Amino acid sequence: MLRHLLKLTWKRKTRNMLLSVEIMLAFVIVFAIAATGVRYWQLYHRPLGFQYQDVWAVQLQPPMDNRFARTEGAHDLFLRALQAMPQVEDAALTNFALFQDSSMVSRFKAPDGGRETRSNMVETNDRFWYTLGMKLAAGRWPSAQDNGADAAPAVVNRRMAEELFPDRSPLGQLIVAESSDPKNAARFRIVGTIDDFRSHGEFMAPRPVVLFRQSSVDGNKTQMTLLVKMHPGTPRSFELDLQRQLKQVRNDWSYTINPLAELRTSQLAEKLVPLKILALVAVFLLAMVGFGLFGVLWQNTTRRIPEIGLRRAMGATAAGIARQIVTEQLLLSSVAMLVGLALLMQLPLTGLLGDALNWQVFSGAAALSMGVIYLLSLLCALYPGWRASRLHPAAALHHE
Structure with missing residues (x-):
């Protein structure tokens, strides 16, 4: 038939x-x-690489007429003020809020002139990893013990490690960011690895990521997002109390507060x-x-x-x-x-x-x-x- x-x-x-x-x-x-x-x-x-539940993002907006507002030491004051609130479990700093399309990208290579790759960059402080409930695959998290090191401590995801160091462990390796002035190029020392970190959400394609710690000695100059870990069940109305607490630190700054769960849904x-x-x-x-x-x-x-x-x-x-x-x-x-x-x-x-x-x-x-x-x-x-x-x-x- x-x-x-x-x-x-x-x-x-x-x-x-x-x-x-x-x-x-x-x-x-x-x-x-x-x-x-x-x-x-x-x-x-695919796993995101972090926990967003009960974490709120606070966008810091200094006044437009004050170009030096970011270097006046306000970041440490913000963190101490937040951690003093009983509803707050932890707080951290980073350069961009999660579940948004904003990103910082650079090309990295090993100083020996080997492989190179284009990677996302995320600037953090010491509490970033704990606020987001992240898990290490190998190595350790950057911390105060890295102050004064010859290169900024960094954590890379598995994809970044495989592209730059396919035949060896990335731990302890030095990577250099692309720069128009090679003598002043940013240098990073890999101290830990993670499976992945997809800051743009579930539909973000896997890509190399470098998360580096900005030393508190440098003043956290570019970290303009606070990530605040709340106790489970904290109501959305707590935003008003959070605003008041932040205003007590810098009344001339503006603050935009959104739970990461809402940013993710949007x-x-x-x-x-x-x-x-x-x-x-x-x-x-x-x-x-x-x-x-x-x-x-x-x-x-x-x-x-x-x-x-x-x-x-x-x-x-x-x-x-x-x-x-x-x-x-x-x-x-x-x-x-x-x-x-x-x-x-x-x-x-x-x-x-x-x-x-x-x-x-x-x-x-x-x-x-x-x-x-x-x-x-x-x-x-x-x-x-x-x-x-x-x-x-x-x-x-x-x-x-």
């Missing part, structure tokens, strides 16, 4: 060409959206907007393809009424006729999708899209998109197949 259907499909290749191209294009578009969704799902289930909703738009476009596109496919199948079935009548006269059952129409359409869809898969497979083979289209994403997207196209083909073929199966042999043979 299958061999016979393959022969029929091949003999009608010219007539089916446009239909096959339409199915293949629909498959490619559905694949692109499915790949995006699978990649999002894959990223969402960012997830924002990141999903493009995917929702693409999905809506895909629904309309598939509806158009479905109507076109239904019309073509109806027309083809009408043209084949004499053939169908002859098969019925020779003993073919109504169910067999309907099954033939549906199977032919599924077979045609399979051929079109195989051609599409052969083209799309070049993307992961060449690594053109990197980790965004790894083999796991490719396999999941291929399975989903094939399922959608098969379902669409089945729905479009059911009524023409049923209509063909209802033809009486005598009426079909007299059809002009």
Whole structure:
């Protein structure tokens, strides 16, 4: 039966060409959206590398007319004021709030002229790791014992370590940030490693990260975000008390307070907007393809009424006729999708899209998109197949 259907499909290749191209294009578009969704799902289930529950972010905003507000020692006063509040478990400083797209990026290399890579940079203080409940993979956290060292202590994630030191331990290694003045380039000593740190949230693609400690001796000049770990169950209304406490330290500064859980929810909703738009476009596109496919199948079935009548006269059952129409359409869809898969497979083979289209994403997207196209083909073929199966042999043979 299958061999016979393959022969029929091949003999009608010219007539089916446009239909096959339409199915293949629909498959490619559905694949692109499915790949995006699978990649999002894959990223969402990766660990962030930190705990955001019950942590609030406080954006510090010094007055615009005071360029030196950041160097007046206010940061240590802020930390002491917060830690004096019974609702606060811990507090830390960093340069950017989490779950936002702000970042500091630089190119790093080993001083021996070996490998180099582009990496995110996060500036922290000694309490950063504990405030966010982070876990070490190896080594130790930077601390006051690193004051006066020849390089700033840093913690790197596993990806950074593998790209710069694939054949040795990164602990104790020196890395240098790219600079227009090599003599004054920032130097960092790796004292610890972590699995990952995705500060932009669940949909952030894994990338190298360097978290370095800014010594309190340097005045914490660029750290303008406070991360405050609250006791579980602290109500949102506590923000007013927090504002008052901070105002007692610097009344001329402004403060924007947001729980990290709220920043995360807002960012997830924002990141999903493009995917929702693409999905809506895909629904309309598939509806158009479905109507076109239904019309073509109806027309083809009408043209084949004499053939169908002859098969019925020779003993073919109504169910067999309907099954033939549906199977032919599924077979045609399979051929079109195989051609599409052969083209799309070049993307992961060449690594053109990197980790965004790894083999796991490719396999999941291929399975989903094939399922959608098969379902669409089945729905479009059911009524023409049923209509063909209802033809009486005598009426079909007299059809002009």
